[in-house]
Amino acid sequence: MNSLNKLKIAIIGSGNIGTDLLIKSMRSDFITCTLFAGRNLNSLGMKRANTLGIPISDRGIGAIIENPEICDLVFDCTSAQAHIEHWEVLKKMGKAVIDMTPAKLGSLCVPAINAIECAKVVGAAININMITCGGQVSIPIAYAISQVHPQIEYIEVASSIASRSAGPATRHNLDEYVETTEAALQKFSGAKKTKAILILNPALPPIDMQTTIYAKIINPDIKKIRKSVEAMAKKIGQYVPGYQLTVWPTIDADRIITTIKVLGAGDYLPQYAGNLDIINCAAISMAELIAKSRSTGS
Secondary structure, eight states: OOGGGSEEEEEEOOSHHHHHHHHHHTTOSSEEEEEEEOSOTTSHHHHHHHHTTOOEESSTTHHHHHOGGGOSEEEEOSOHHHHHHHHHHHHHTTOEEEEOSTTOOSEEOOHHHHHHHHHOOOSSOEEEEOOOHHHHHHHHHHHHHHHHOSOOOEEEEEEEEEGGGOOHHHHHTHHHHHHHHHHHHHHHHOOSEEEEEEEEEOOSSOOOEEEEEEEEOSSOOHHHHHHHHHHHHHHHHTTOTTEEEEEEEEEETTEEEEEEEEOOOOSSSOTTOHHHHHHHHHHHHHHHHHHHHHHHTO
8 A cells, every 4th residue: 555545543652552553553554653642752652753753742642632634543552541531532533543441432342353343434433442462362262162152151361461561551450451351251252250360470581471261161062162262363363473372272170271372573572572462463453454444445
């Protein structure tokens, strides 16, 4: 796609997620970043954006309010509470928004499951919520299991991420992380009860992101579950190269257990920050889908 025809995006939030997202967006053939906004011009993210030649602002969403034509789509990488306020403004402006916070105001989106459905409202204000990093890892697997066994009694997901990869907004939104991940797990798997756990591991050297999924199922068909989970893992791997099925689904008493590791591409933080890659790659794939839809008018 010609650079002049690329979808113009703005990123609000200059922390780990926003900065990594910016770097990933620069490799895209369908989107181009025209604004990187935060609150502190001296933050590491702002400095990185400036060295990359991206227009920056310390006025946050105010920079978009002052110049509405600067972007077509906004990535909100701030906090769940801030997004509530941001969406009220951006909705009135008719902007498409991809919410990287666990605010769950918009359509809960897992690209491997419902990308087209979430992006179908083209040309109007839309809000797409990317749930959480742990959600993007585990929900597709829970969904794959539910395609074999629709009646799931209970699903629990436990994600461990390196403490160094969790910025202030992530730490501030831990309650929202749990609530949103659990709600999305229930929505996509149909499980009667769900539980989400996030562990910020301070170990040095930093650990890689790892998520274990536990599913309680009556008389599970392990062969069909493995086939369904393997197909889903391959599908996610198309847009998240570091997504790895490290423990195949196994039966332990009345539970199915499987584990996923996500290695980051090392765009902003080292490869241990797979939590950035899993949600940012998913978000980029959605932005590109919207860009393609608008370019074809479909």
